Each structure stands twice: as C-alpha cells, then as structure tokens.
Amino acid sequence: MESRLPKPTGLKRPTQAIKPILPTERIKAATSANLIYSGSTTIQPLTRDLQNIPQALKQQGARATSPDSMKLSGPNRLKLRRSRSACDITELRQNLKRTGVPNLPTIPTKFPRHVGTSTTSSNSTSTTRMARAGSVPVKRNPVSAAPSTSSTRPLQRAATATATTNKTKPSATAAGGGGVGPKRIAPYDFKARFHDLLEKHKALKTKYEKQINEMGELETLPMQLEETQTKLIATESTLKHSQTDNDCLQRQVKQQTEKIEMITSTLGETKLELQDLKVTHQEVKAEHEILSAEVLDLRSRNEELMRSNEQLAADLNLCREQLFQSNIERKELHNLVMDLRGNIRVFCRVRPPLESELDRLMCNWIYHDEATVELQSLDAQAKNKMGQQLFSFDQVFHPNSNQNSIFEMVAPLIQSALDGYNICIFAYGQTGSGKTYTMDGVPDNVGVIPRTVDLLFDSIKNYRNLGWEYDIKATFLEIYNEVLYDLLSNEQKEMEIRMAKNCNKNEIYVSNITEETVTDPNQLRQLMQLAKMNRATASTVGNERSSRSHAVTKLELIGRHVEKQEVSVGSINLVDLAGSESPKTSIRMTETKNINRSLSELTNVILALLQKQDHIPYRNSKLTHLLMPALGGNSKTLMFINVSPFQDCFQESVKSLRFAASVNSCKVAKAKRNRFLNNSNNSSC
Numbered sequence: 001m002e003s004r005l006p007k008p009t010g011l012k013r014p015t016q017a018i019k020p021i022l023p024t025e026r027i028k029a030a031t032s033a034n035l036i037y038s039g040s041t042t043i044q045p046l047t048r049d050l051q052n053i054p055q056a057l058k059q060q061g062a063r064a065t066s067p068d069s070m071k072l073s074g075p076n077r078l079k080l081r082r083s084r085s086a087c088d089i090t091e092l093r094q095n096l097k098r099t100g101v102p103n104l105p106t107i108p109t110k111f112p113r114h115v116g117t118s119t120t121s122s123n124s125t126s127t128t129r130m131a132r133a134g135s136v137p138v139k140r141n142p143v144s145a146a147p148s149t150s151s152t153r154p155l156q157r158a159a160t161a162t163a164t165t166n167k168t169k170p171s172a173t174a175a176g177g178g179g180v181g182p183k184r185i186a187p188y189d190f191k192a193r194f195h196d197l198l199e200k201h202k203a204l205k206t207k208y209e210k211q212i213n214e215m216g217e218l219e220t221l222p223m224q225l226e227e228t229q230t231k232l233i234a235t236e237s238t239l240k241h242s243q244t245d246n247d248c249l250q251r252q253v254k255q256q257t258e259k260i261e262m263i264t265s266t267l268g269e270t271k272l273e274l275q276d277l278k279v280t281h282q283e284v285k286a287e288h289e290i291l292s293a294e295v296l297d298l299r300s301r302n303e304e305l306m307r308s309n310e311q312l313a314a315d316l317n318l319c320r321e322q323l324f325q326s327n328i329e330r331k332e333l334h335n336l337v338m339d340l341r342g343n344i345r346v347f348c349r350v351r352p353p354l355e356s357e358l359d360r361l362m363c364n365w366i367y368h369d370e371a372t373v374e375l376q377s378l379d380a381q382a383k384n385k386m387g388q389q390l391f392s393f394d395q396v397f398h399p400n401s402n403q404n405s406i407f408e409m410v411a412p413l414i415q416s417a418l419d420g421y422n423i424c425i426f427a428y429g430q431t432g433s434g435k436t437y438t439m440d441g442v443p444d445n446v447g448v449i450p451r452t453v454d455l456l457f458d459s460i461k462n463y464r465n466l467g468w469e470y471d472i473k474a475t476f477l478e479i480y481n482e483v484l485y486d487l488l489s490n491e492q493k494e495m496e497i498r499m500a501k502n503c504n505k506n507e508i509y510v511s512n513i514t515e516e517t518v519t520d521p522n523q524l525r526q527l528m529q530l531a532k533m534n535r536a537t538a539s540t541v542g543n544e545r546s547s548r549s550h551a552v553t554k555l556e557l558i559g560r561h562v563e564k565q566e567v568s569v570g571s572i573n574l575v576d577l578a579g580s581e582s583p584k585t586s587i588r589m590t591e592t593k594n595i596n597r598s599l600s601e602l603t604n605v606i607l608a609l610l611q612k613q614d615h616i617p618y619r620n621s622k623l624t625h626l627l628m629p630a631l632g633g634n635s636k637t638l639m640f641i642n643v644s645p646f647q648d649c650f651q652e653s654v655k656s657l658r659f660a661a662s663v664n665s666c667k668v669a670k671a672k673r674n675r676f677l678n679n680s681n682n683s684s685c
C-alpha cells in the first residue's frame with residue numbers, strides 16, 4: 001500500500017556511486033612509494049635530517065626540538081635517528097600522494113657491507129646506512145615508510161619480529177660493554193650478517209605471501225560492498241515504505257486507541273448495566289420458576305377446562321337449539337296472547353286540559369275500571385237524549401296517564417313485528433284531542449313512535465344473540481286530500497299504491513317512494529325529524545295541513561337467521577290520522593269531507609272485517625288501501641281513540657267512542673306469521 005506519509009529525511013540516497021578503494025590499490029600505492037623512495041627520491045644525509053627535524057615535526061604538528069639536539073651524541077643520537085625515521089615516514093606519505101604506484105620490487109638477496117659504528121636492530125637504520133653508502137639499491141622497510149593503515153600492519157609486525165630476532169643474537173655493542181641495546185653484528189662478520197639478512201628475507205617472503213592471500217580475500221570486498229549498497233538502497237526503500245506504513249499504523253493506532261478508550265468507557269457502563277441485568281435476571285429467573293410452576297398448574301387446569309369446554313360446547317349447541325325452538329314457541333304463545341287479546345285492540349285516551357284551557361267546561365268522566373269509561377254531558381237535555389254513555393275498550397287511559405305507561409301496552413306489538421307480523425298503530429280522534437301527542441309526544445316526553453324506535457333496536461341486539469340479523473327500511477308518507485306525498489323528498493312526483501307481485505293479495509307497495517335503510521336509532525330519528533319538517537313546510541298559515549292529513553310511518557323489519565336459513569318479514573305502520581271534524585263547524589269543507597270520508601271508509605273496512613264479509617272495501621280510500629296489509633288477515637292493529645275532556649267536544653267524543661267501541665268488538669281472522677325459508681319466500685302462502 002502506498003503510504004501518504006512524508007519520506008524520512010534522516011537518510012539520503014548517495015547522488016554518485018561510491019567507488020570502493022581496494023586494499024590491493026593501497027598496497028600498490030605503498031609499494032610504489034617505496035620505489036620512489038629507493039629510486040627517484042634522493043635520500044637526504046643525516047645532517048640534513050637533523051637540521052630538518054624541527055621543520056618536519058612542525059609539519060606533523062609535534063612539539064619543536066630543542067636547538068641543543070644538534071650537538072647530541074651517543075644515546076641522544078639514537079633518539080634523533082628515530083625521529084628522523086618518523087620524518088621520513090611523513091615525507092614518504094606525501095610523496096606517495098603526489099606520484100603513481102609502481103610494482104612491488106623483489107627483495108634483494110645480498111646487501112652491501114654495512115660500514116658504521118652505530119648500528120641498531122632497527123631495519124630502517126641499517127637500510128638508511130646502506131643507501132647512504134650507495135653500493136646497492138636499498139630495500140626500504142615498509143614498516144617505516146608505509147602509512148599506518150590496516151594494510152601495512154602485517155609488514156610492521158614482520159619488522160618488529162625481525163628486530164626481535166636481532167635482539168636475541170649477541171650484539172658486539174652489548175658484548176663491548178655497552179650493556180644496553182640489541183645484539184650487534186660486527187661489520188666484518190659478513191656471514192652473520194648474511195644469515196641475518198636471509199632470515200629477514202625469509203620472514204618478509206612469508207609475510208609477502210600472506211599478504212598476497214589476504215589481498216585475494218580483499219578483492220572480493222568491492223563485490224560485497226556493491227551488494228551491500230544494493231541491499232542498502234533496497235533497505236532504504238523498505239525503510240521508506242516502513243516509515244509510511246508506520247505513519248499509517250500510528251494513525252490507525254491513534255484511532256484504535258480512541259476507539260479503545262470509547263469502548264472502555266462503554267464497557268464500564270455496560271458492566272454496570274450487566275450488573276443490573278444480572279440482578280434483574282436473578283429476579284426474573286426466580287419469577288420464571290414461580291411462573292413455570294403456575295404454568296404447569298394452569299396447563300393441567302387448562303386440560304380440564306378444555307374437556308369441560310367441549311362438554312359445555314355440546315351443551316351450548318343443545319341449549320341453542322332448545323332456545324331457538326323455545327323462541328319459536330314463545331313467538332307462537334305471544335301471538336296466541338295477542339290473538340286472545342284481539343287482532344284489533346282499542347285504547348281510549350282522555351287528554352288533560354292544558355293550563356290555558358282550565359276555564360273550559362269539562363264533561364263528567366267516570367272511569368269504572370281500566371277498560372270502561374262513562375261519559376256524562378253537563379247539559380241535562382243532551383244527557384237525557386243520549387242516555388248512558390258507557391264504553392268498554394281494551395284499555396282506558398285517564399288524563400293522568402303518562403307516555404311510559406301507555407307504551408308498556410304497545411311494546412308487545414312491537415315484539416310481534418320482530419317476530420314477523422304486520423302491525424298497525426294509529427290514533428283516531430277529534431282535532432286537538434291529543435293524537436300527535438300520543439304518537440310523537442313532545443321533546444321532553446316522547447310518544448309511541450320514538451319509543452318504538454328505541455325498543456326496536458334494543459330488541460334487535462337481543463335477537464342477534466339468538467342468531468337473527470335485522471335490516472330496517474323506513475318510508476314516510478302523507479295523505480292529504482286523497483293524494484300521496486313522500487315526506488323524505490320535496491320532489492313533486494306521481495305516487496301510487498300498487499299490489500305486490502306475489503300470491504299474498506294483501507301485499508301492497510307505494511311506487512316512487514323514498515325508502516331508507518336504517519342502521520341505528522339516531523339515523524331513524526333524523527329521518528323522522530326530516531319527515532316532520534317536510535310535513536310542516538307543506539302547511540301554510542292559511543292552510544294548516546299537518547292536522548288535516550294522515551301521516552303514515554312505515555318500518556319494514558327483515559330478519560335473517562343464517563344458521564337456520566330462515567327469514568322473517570314484519571312491518572310497523574304508525575299512523576297519525578287527521579282530526580275528525582263535524583262539517584257544521586268546519587271552515588274548510590273539502591278537507592273535512594276527504595278526512596271524514598277516509599275515516600268513514602276506515603270504519604267500513606273494520607266493520608266488514610268484523611262481519612267477515614267476503615268483500616272488504618280497502619280501495620275506497622287511500623288510507624284503507626295503504627293500511628290493507630295492516631288491517632286484515634296477517635296483521636295486528638292497535639287503535640288509540642283520543643278524546644278531549646271538554647263539554648263543547650261532547651258530541652265528537654261520543655261519536656269517536658262509539659266508533660272505537662264498535663271496532664273493539666270486531667273480530668278479525670286469526671293472524672298468520674310471515675315465516676319463509678330463504679329459497680322459498682312464498683312458502684307460507
């Protein structure tokens with residue numbers, strides 16, 4: 001990976017190739033220096049050396065010699081010779097630098113006879129003297145001439161060995177009583193000197209051969225150096241990469257360190273949480289053990305309950321079947337009770353005087369029992385003329401009866417409607433006798449229709465538990481001057497009463513009427529309110545139509561039992577009749593005639609039913625035609641006779657009570673329940 005870190009500046013790659021200096025070259029240079037020294041370079045006499053010593057020492061940086069050294073002799077002279085050798089070495093080094101390097105000379109086998117009194121074991125001293133005599137070419141000892149490099153050290157050691165050898169031999173000087181210094185060879189003892197030289201030559205030759213071997217070894221050094229340089233370059237490159245990698249790694253280390261610190265702190269928190277969790281775990285574990293025991297207990301209880309449940313499910317099915325059957329029986333018994341009470345039931349209600357009517361004269365009302373009422377006129381003449389006015393009904397409600405007690409008597413009929421019967425409830429009476437109050441009521445004291453709605457939906461809930469589901473369809477109709485009006489629509493439209501196309505000859509329907517499906521009581525109340533508003537809107541100040549028309553609210557109840565494949569269709573017709581009025585007192589004759597005619601036709605129909613005539617004149621008026629399904633055959637009818645308590649209403653009250661009493665005595669054929677199977681709606685025909 002290429003590092004983006006800066007390159008290291010510590011090491012710099014060499015700009016030029018390093019030329020290695022071979023040891024052989026150094027030796028050659030040293031040998032060449034010897035040749036120069038022995039050949040072309042003139043060796044200065046001793047005196048000149050003595051004079052040049054201070055200068056030479058100066059050049060070497062040594063301390064200057066005292067001027068007294070010029071006069072020295074004996075041991076001091078020996079010291080001077082040694083100093084001169086040092087000067088010569090320095091001089092030779094300088095010469096070697098200036099000149100080339102000749103080949104190494106051969107070692108002479110013979111030396112000229114050395115003349116002199118003062119000889120030392122030092123090879124340099126003897127060779128210097130021979131050179132001074134000029135007899136033979138001097139073989140300069142490389143020990144004194146060569147620079148003190150590593151390549152000259154073996155020669156130096158050889159010279160030292162020679163000197164040592166000389167020391168072992170008896171010296172003439174020492175024998176002569178000097179007592180100090182190496183053994184001296186007498187100048188005339190050429191043989192000894194020859195042997196000495198031979199030994200020296202032998203030693204030097206050995207050294208020479210040794211050096212040649214060492215040179216061979218040293219010649220491999222350039223290659224080694226080159227390899228080492230190559231390795232060095234490679235190492236430098238590697239070092240650069242390593243440094244780059246190192247920087248990268250350092251950054252990573254730094255990041256990792258930060259991460260580690262963060263993880264460490266998180267770890268600390270986690271440890272604390274872990275401790276808490278451990279505690280919680282222990283608690284949960286203990287709780288789990290308790291719960292496990294409970295689960296085992298519950299499982300065993302569950303198994304028992306499952307067995308019990310199966311048994312109960314079987315019992316429940318049995319109970320359901322029994323309930324369904326008993327419900328059928330209940331319906332039949334209920335219908336029987338209704339039959340026994342009469343298919344047409346008549347309730348008489350005497351309204352109380354209003355606060356504004358307290359000054360009006362009232363008839364004498366005598367309530368013999370809950371079903372019998374006697375009406376007496378305050379006018380004695382009328383009283384004598386009409387005789388005793390005693391009337392019996394299914395129920396008589398005196399002025400103090402409340403709306404609730406009245407509806408309790410109505411409720412069984414609503415139950416019958418849910419069981420599949422057609423119900424008709426209407427209020428008959430003089431204008432202002434309390435028909436609307438009985439049917440609709442007032443907001444704080446509602447009448448039969450609103451209470452019917454509440455009871456219907458409550459009963460439907462209970463019937464749902466028995467497997468029945470109900471749909472309710474509502475229509476609102478007004479009959480005014482023998483014309484039908486849709487109270488859920490302001491449209492002017494043609495509406496007619498037509499026969500339904502099935503085998504039941506009493507089934508009718510109204511064409512073009514608005515029919516609303518109702519799902520909750522509030523929706524039905526809103527529809528009733530709309531119908532009431534439309535009925536009131538049709539009235540004018542000069543033509544108060546609402547009290548001069550018949551209002552028919554029809555609720556169709558369609559029940560379905562999915563499991564038993566049964567359908568039950570019932571209906572409730574709630575009729576607020578127009579007020580009956582004497583033509584003598586009426587100012588609107590047409591309306592009065594139509595009202596009285598329709599009421600008369602209603603009386604005729606009921607009487608025809610009472611007399612079991614073959615022909616029932618339903619079609620003589622819109623009202624009887626519309627109520628045909630609810631008046632005869634498969635129907636239950638409840639008629640409220642509303643009367644005013646006042647003396648001035650006596651005649652109308654007697655008329656209404658007589659009509660109602662005659663209706664009450666009318667026995668209609670036994671009612672038949674509308675019960676169908678899903679796939680045969682006409683099976684009951």
Ligand SMILES: Nc1ncnc2c1ncn2[C@@H]1O[C@H](COP(=O)(O)OP(=O)(O)OP(=O)(O)O)[C@@H](O)[C@H]1O
Nearest residue numbers: 351352430431432433434435436437438547578579
């Ligand atoms: N039982 C009663 N208790 C208290 N007030 C009653 C009762 N019956 C009727 N009223 C009141 O008497 C007045 C006339 O009653 P209502 O309008 O119901 O008569 P109606 O027969 O419907 O008249 P119309 O034939 O003109 O419609 C109303 O103010 C009504 O509130």
